[in-house]
């Protein structure tokens with residue numbers, strides 16, 4: 216059986232790592248049995264969560280995990296899509312990971328109230344004399360990444376404006392379909408949903424969430440995907 220190493224639930228989400236959610240959804244779409252175990256990024260071959268172990272093989276990074284699953288188990292998670300849709304799906308996936316994901320990190324980690332409400336608690340069990348410097352170290356590391364990808368160089372208003380353009384692109388792609396490309400979800404939207412659920416998480420205060428609340432198509436899509444892949448979480452939240 217495949218073992219999926221994850222960060223675990225948190226901040227009102229079934230998995231607080233969007234990448235862990237992405238792979239978990241893709242495992243479900245591939246109809247593969249798996250078990251989840253808590254993992255520490257220090258133990259991951261690429262230093263990040265998630266990773267999988269399948270028999271004797273260890274694969275890290277969600278895009279490579281998906282490629283491995285498709286090749287090894289003979290599944291195509293984007294089956295039914297035209298070449299043009301596949302290309303668009305890939306671009307949409309990159310937009311979610313390489314732009315919206317960083318927007319989410321900016322507001323979650325770099326706004327002191329959000330950080331205190333959420334990620335700061337990861338260090339609650341650390342020895343008291345180290346606790347604050349561990350928290351400061353995390354903020355500094357995330358800040359450096361967010362700046363390196365460019366997002367961190369803009370004002371909050373500009374960041375929200377950029378993110379809103381991406382949300383509108385997702386809404387336009389959805390149109391009146393239940394899922395991005397039709398009546399059933401495909402592999403590439405696992406990450407679009409996961410990044411949306413994390414970036415727009417109402418647990419945190421974020422202008423992008425407020426903008427999204429004015430987009431009923433988008434909010435309904437997030438709920439539909441959550442109900443489909445995390446029904447127990449939805450039942451608990453109800």
Ligand SMILES: N[C@@H](CCC(=O)N[C@@H](CS)C(=O)NCC(=O)O)C(=O)O
Nearest residue numbers: 232233234256263264265276277278
């Ligand atoms: N490109 C990676 C991204 C994974 C990722 O960013 N994971 C985060 C958790 S959501 C992580 O482990 N961050 C810790 C770090 O980068 O040091 C993938 O697709 O798996």
